[in-house]
Amino acid sequence: MNHDTPDGAEGLFRPQLQAAMAVAGRLGEVLARQRAEQNEQLLRAEEAQRKQLQERFEAERAVMRTQLGAVQQPQFWESAKPEDIAAQYALAQQWERFDDMARLSREHIHDEIRTRYELTPEEYLKGQAAEVAGEAEPEVEAAATKRDAEREHAEAERQLVVVAAGDLQNNGLFIIEGVGGA
Template sequence: MAEETDGIEEAFEGQLRVLVTAAGQIAERISRAREEASRRAQAVSEQAAREMQERFEAERKTAQLEVSRVHTPEWWDRATPEQMAHTYQVARAWTREDPEAARAEQTMRNEFRSRYNLDVDKTNADPAAVSAARQKAERDRADADAERHRAATEAAEAQLLLNQADQEDRRADEARLAAEYEHDPDIQAQRLTEAEAAGDRSAAFREDGRTVYDSADRREGTARDLESKGIDSELVAVRMRADVSQASAATEVVKTSRAKIPRSLKGNMPRGTQVQRPGINGR
């Protein structure tokens, strides 16, 4: 039984060495990408630089929350190699900018050394395995970006369908109102027929909207799952904001992916429902 336990521990530590090595390398890339994004924003305008700084500040606070857990022994007892590596990546990526991250990074160094005899500066991890881990993270990042792009497109399509349904609802209401005040039986029947047809079109648009929304929601969930499996989710965020000097369509699509489709798409939506256009929430 002892040999089986030792084998499990060795596999755990071997995986940890690989992931921590890859995480350290990616953290350096994150830090450099953040510095480059900041320089490019400053070159564009003071406003762009200010907005970039605000975004980085929000990310820094999120990072502080994540790395704070490393000071709790219980976290170390439960954390998987992937979780340890990701948290180490976040701490190391912010070490130069944030004292809390620097303290967490040092704590993790000490814990890695005492618990697993792992020196983060000399992990002796298999280079091929480290390269494979980095490549997997890149694939997950690319897949997550693609899913988010498709989710944004589908979310916009769902909103368009909902707007069309609202238009048909208004047409139906207008036709019913006209029929109510119409004295000619033939014209009255025609208006009621028009109202029924508009109502049918509205129902079809809403059903299509729900279907498209569900697809967009699943894609967003897939993107989150992919990022949670990788160790470069913060690098994704930095890259998505790096080119602040170009108001490209792709950037707008990424921003739109943060928008939420109204809840009315998820359930039964009565005719005449008034829907506000979703806002665009920057990260």
């Protein structure tokens, strides 16, 4: 192959090449800017979602704390029905991994059941379940299903918060790597 160009052809080719390279450079800058803007938008959206989940979690925690606050009061124990005690115990169990007050409330409920009824919560709940099963088995199953769903929902939200935080961290590293490698 012969790479020699006739006279004057190089003079015409060079300005076109320079113009094409300038356009390619500008296009690269625009695409890099767009990619950076998209990354920023994703980060903002993920941060907003994380913040929304955290706010929801905190709101649900505040409701839980209000509800469990009752078990610390003697009046609760004087008028509590077995269903009330079981519901509070289930709520405390659901939240104890996330909140010290829930753990302390569960322990308090455990102590009150042992003191007042000379039973463990498990024995108490089994006895109540057997007693109620004869009266309204579908209602007990529905309540248990609802508690299980609420427990799974809370766990899923907690995991979503953890994943979102990890995504934010990973995206931050991606941007740093992308900037350094580009």
